[in-house]
Amino acid sequence: MSEAATEQKQLLKRTSIGFWLYLMTDCLLFASLFATYVVMRDATAGGPSGIDIFEMPLVLAETIILLTSSLACGLALVALATKNMRQLLVTLSLTFMLGAAFLVIEISEFAKLIGEGYGPQASGFLSAFFTLVGTHGAHVFIGLLWLAILFATFIRRGITDKLTRQLTLFGLFWHFLDLIWIFVFTVVYLMEVVT
Amino acid sequence: MLTLDRTIGTHFFTSDMGGNPMMYVNLIWAWGHPEVYILILPAFGVFSEVVSTFSRKRLFGYTSMVIAIMAITLLSFTVWLHHFFTMGAGANVNAFFGIMTMIIAVPTGVKVFNWLFTMFRGRISFKTPMLWFMGFITTFTIGGVTGVLMAVPGIDFQVHNSLFLVAHFHNMIIGGVLFGAFAALAYWWPKFTGFRLHEGLGIAAFWSWLVGFILAFGPLYILGLMGAVRRLDSYDASLGWQGLFIVAGVGVAIILLGVFFQVLQLAYSIWKRKELAVGPDPWDARTLEWAISTPIAEYNFATLDEVHERDAFWAFKQSGKHRSAAYHDITMPKNSGFGVLIAGAAFLVGFAVIWHVWWLAVIAFVVLIVLIICVGMREDIERTIPAERVATIENKLWGHRS
Amino acid sequence: MSPVRYIIGFCLSLALTIVAYVIAVYYPEHQWALALLGLLAVTQLAVQLTYFLHLGEEVGPRLKQLSFLFMAAILMIIIIGSVWIMSNLNERMMHFTPDEKTNYMLKEYDKGF
Numbered sequence: 232m233s234e235a236a237t238e239q240k241q242l243l244k245r246t247s248i249g250f251w252l253y254l255m256t257d258c259l260l261f262a263s264l265f266a267t268y269v270v271m272r273d274a275t276a277g278g279p280s281g282i283d284i285f286e287m288p289l290v291l292a293e294t295i296i297l298l299t300s301s302l303a304c305g306l307a308l309v310a311l312a313t314k315n316m317r318q319l320l321v322t323l324s325l326t327f328m329l330g331a332a333f334l335v336i337e338i339s340e341f342a343k344l345i346g347e348g349y350g351p352q353a354s355g356f357l358s359a360f361f362t363l364v365g366t367h368g369a370h371v372f373i374g375l376l377w378l379a380i381l382f383a384t385f386i387r388r389g390i391t392d393k394l395t396r397q398l399t400l401f402g403l404f405w406h407f408l409d410l411i412w413i414f415v416f417t418v419v420y421l422m423e424v425v426t
Numbered sequence: 427m428l429t430l431d432r433t434i435g436t437h438f439f440t441s442d443m444g445g446n447p448m449m450y451v452n453l454i455w456a457w458g459h460p461e462v463y464i465l466i467l468p469a470f471g472v473f474s475e476v477v478s479t480f481s482r483k484r485l486f487g488y489t490s491m492v493i494a495i496m497a498i499t500l501l502s503f504t505v506w507l508h509h510f511f512t513m514g515a516g517a518n519v520n521a522f523f524g525i526m527t528m529i530i531a532v533p534t535g536v537k538v539f540n541w542l543f544t545m546f547r548g549r550i551s552f553k554t555p556m557l558w559f560m561g562f563i564t565t566f567t568i569g570g571v572t573g574v575l576m577a578v579p580g581i582d583f584q585v586h587n588s589l590f591l592v593a594h595f596h597n598m599i600i601g602g603v604l605f606g607a608f609a610a611l612a613y614w615w616p617k618f619t620g621f622r623l624h625e626g627l628g629i630a631a632f633w634s635w636l637v638g639f640i641l642a643f644g645p646l647y648i649l650g651l652m653g654a655v656r657r658l659d660s661y662d663a664s665l666g667w668q669g670l671f672i673v674a675g676v677g678v679a680i681i682l683l684g685v686f687f688q689v690l691q692l693a694y695s696i697w698k699r700k701e702l703a704v705g706p707d708p709w710d711a712r713t714l715e716w717a718i719s720t721p722i723a724e725y726n727f728a729t730l731d732e733v734h735e736r737d738a739f740w741a742f743k744q745s746g747k748h749r750s751a752a753y754h755d756i757t758m759p760k761n762s763g764f765g766v767l768i769a770g771a772a773f774l775v776g777f778a779v780i781w782h783v784w785w786l787a788v789i790a791f792v793v794l795i796v797l798i799i800c801v802g803m804r805e806d807i808e809r810t811i812p813a814e815r816v817a818t819i820e821n822k823l824w825g826h827r828s
Numbered sequence: 829m830s831p832v833r834y835i836i837g838f839c840l841s842l843a844l845t846i847v848a849y850v851i852a853v854y855y856p857e858h859q860w861a862l863a864l865l866g867l868l869a870v871t872q873l874a875v876q877l878t879y880f881l882h883l884g885e886e887v888g889p890r891l892k893q894l895s896f897l898f899m900a901a902i903l904m905i906i907i908i909g910s911v912w913i914m915s916n917l918n919e920r921m922m923h924f925t926p927d928e929k930t931n932y933m934l935k936e937y938d939k940g941f
Contacts, residue, residue, distance in 0.1 A: 251892050255899040262903040263453055266910040267427065267438065274444030276437070277927045291849050298841055305834035305880055312829035351436045355444025358436035362427065380799060393805070406880040410873060416845070417869040421852035425861045442930045448917050452910055500898075503905050507913060519916045 239392045243399060250400045254407050257370075261411055264363045265418060272423070274355030281360070281423030284344055290420045293336050294412065297371075300329035301409040308402045311395055319390070323382055326405065330375050337368050360419065367415055370408055377401055427453075429779065448513060455506040463502040465599070467495060469606025470537060473559050476609050477541050479711045480556035481548025484737050487540040494533035494540075501530040511582045520579040527577035531570060538567060553709070554628035558609035561636045562601055569597025572647065587657070590650025593643045600639055608635075608688075616708045620720040621699040627691035634684030641677025645670035712737035719823035725756045725811060728820050753816040760809050764801045771797055837879025844872040 273280070303325040310318035341361065344350065351361035381397055388394070427438040428450065437445040478485045485491065507515065507523035541563060550556065572594045576582045585591055608631075616622045646654075649670050654661060661667055695702055707716045717739045718726060729752065735741050771794040778787035848868040851861055858864075877883040877896075886892050 248891050252895055255895050258899050259903060259906070262906050263456075266907045267449060267453070269907070269911050270449055270914040271438070271444060271446065274437075274446065275927075276442070276444035276930055287849070287853050291845075294845055294849075295842065298838065298845065301876075301880060302834055302838040305837070306831050309829050309831045309834070351430070352434065353437075353443075355437040355440075355446065358427075358430070358438050358444075362430060362436070362438075380802070384803070397802070403881065406876065409880070410876050413841075413845075413869055413872050413876070417848060417865055421848055421865050422862060424852045425856045425865065442933045444930075446914070446918075449910075449914060452913055456906055456910065500901065503902050504909070506909075514917055514920055515913060516916050516920055519913055 239395075242392075243396050246396055247399055247403065250403055254403060257407070258411075261363075261366070261414075264359075264366060265414065268359040268363045268419065271355045271359040274359075276354040276356075278354045278357065279349055280356060281419070284349060285420055285423060286340070287420065287424065289336060289340065290416065293333055294416050296329050296336070297333045297409050297412050300326050300333065301406055303329060304402055304405045308399065311390065311398055314390060316390070319385070323378065323385070327375060327378050327382070330371055330378070330405075334368060334371055334375070337364070341365070364415060364419065367408065367411055370411075374401070374404055374408060377404070433779070433782070451510050451513065452506075455509040456503075458509065459506040460502045462598070463498060465603045466606075467498065469562075469603050470495075472606045472610040472613070473541060473562060475713065476555045476559050476613055477544045478737070479613075479709050479713075480553060480559075481545045481550050482710070483544055483548035484712065484740075485540070486543035486546075487536075488736065490536055491540055494536045497533040498530060501526065501533070505530055508577060508582070511579045512586045517579075524577050524579045524582075528574055531574045531577075534570060538563065553612075554623070554625060554632060555609045555613040557629065557632045558605045558612065561632060562605040562609070565597060565601030565605075565636070565639065569594055569601055572597070585650055587655060588650035589646040589654040589656055592656050593646035593650060596643050596646075600643075605635075608632075613709070614715075616704050617706075617715060617720055618722065619699070620704070621695065621702040622704050622708055623695045624691050624698070624702065627687050627694060631684050631687035631691060634680050634687055638677045638680030638682075638684055642674050642681060643677070645674045645677075712740035714739050717742065719820075721823070723819050723823060725758060725816070728753055728756070728816050753813040753820070755813050756811045756816055757808050758811060760807050762801075762804075762807075764797060764804075768794065768797050768801070833879050837875055840875045840879070841872050844868050844875065 303322045307319055307322035307326060310316075310322055341364075344357075349357055351358045351365075378401060381394065381401060384394055384397075427436070430436040431438050431440065431445075437443040439445050439447050439450040441447060474485050474491065505523055505527045507519065508527045511520050511524070541559075552560075572590070576585060576591065576594065612623055612628055649667055652667070654665075654667060661671070704720075706718065706720045709716070714727075714733070731742075771790050774790035775787055775794060778784070778790060848865055851858065851864055851868075855861060883892060883896060
């Protein structure tokens, strides 16, 4: 491998370790939100609890959509490595559209609840629910914004070393969001229905 | 979560509607206890450097020092309930956290002994940084054991939120963190300025601080054990505590004298900086930062020599090895104003949210996002200093020396 | 760089998700339901860490693995510790459900502090 290529590889490795450390701290942010949610699960203050307001089929759809978006993102990284421009274009678009679909479903769920008077101000349980799920959704939103900018950079300048680094970091971020969602899905929605 | 409670009316920590104020206490201390270890570990690092330099001996037990730091780091996340022993948890919960709090004293003790063993059979010179270390090792150890005392929940029930507690944490922060900061300032000042701080005034400042601190907080330990509660502005005269409070007041005045000496030391040293000028290695130190020139070149090290042991500079000096003269191109980051701008925008966002100035919060937030996007899109972020220029800078900094 | 890993990871994750969903929605009263859900979540975590995030492929200083393990340890301590402490406190503080606590607070407020 040429010296420049080795240097780029090392730079990518260093940058991705740094970004990984940030992701670990973000996990701890979610840890405190999860802890709060578990503690306040029953603090419904006479209002609705999870069973009353969760629509499970919609949640399953959300989960599968986000998982597929994560797959698309992984395939985009493959396309990046093999310098396949068309595949990169298609997979990045798919990642974005599926991520946006996820957000649309989630926002509609929130809007419906708030419309019925079950917003985050209604009880401790709802505060914890909206904040945990909403924080995850905010991360998804920022990810989509980031992806849009990377997409525009790709259209303008093609595949550069810098774009490779940035897309790799985005990939880490996007997969990590799906990881967090596994636990939101399980702890918030599924475990609510079981207990 | 607290911000959400305060701004949009959520119910995380309210007393009603499903809120739980104790969850705030729980979470804040789950952060707050690791925080105090974040404060003290850098001070420990400073003292490790200072002790080995001024004992002219390498740090004793480096491996155990590192393991102790790792143990402290992990254990510091397991003790937080000791900040609210009295808030109604059961005996099992209190006992667990009490035991963990006592355990965390062990690696700290390992570090104290390692510093002492570093001094043993060393050739100690009591310059100002070393004086701060002596002040630290005595006061911090005493304050530390009062902490182990309070780790016992039964005892903590008596002294929680008393002046005993206040004395303990001031002891740790002043004796530990603050003395560490002062030692660091005295130790590294010559490196980044090229002149040393006046020694006599430094000695005066140290003794004022040490005596003042003992007089100010020693009585508080006694008062706490006698039942004095914290966060009161006055205590009834019939308690007979006035004498001890007066001693504490005298202590504060002596600390003020110490601060006065420090300010004087800074002013005088800067005024007399020509007379106080020193070379790049005024302490005959052991580590690599003393190998570079003062003033320091923007790239720090012109060449990256191979290093084979921990006190590498000391090894270089012993072996009489000279700096290699082969200079290479050095790649440096370009200067940028973005850091300042982003910090400014973030400040405005925080300020606006606190004071509910919503229009400012929104605008500053949008500006912040735009700035971050701009930073991400910069292409031209590095500059190269060619080898010839490095050689010129080095020759100018070192004069005739190689 | 092969797409196969991602496709395997996707299929495994999808299967785990659907199994978890079926258990929760169609067999919620099952004795081991809660534990199984936890197990499935952790398994999917491992699958996604391996196949999507490539954890475990690093050589040399395994910084990603180390930082992940440290984060996981702290995360478990914070969540389990908080849940233990808060449930202990709630249990000992007058056995109120949140609704009872609200009513109690309102009655006390009417009495005037």
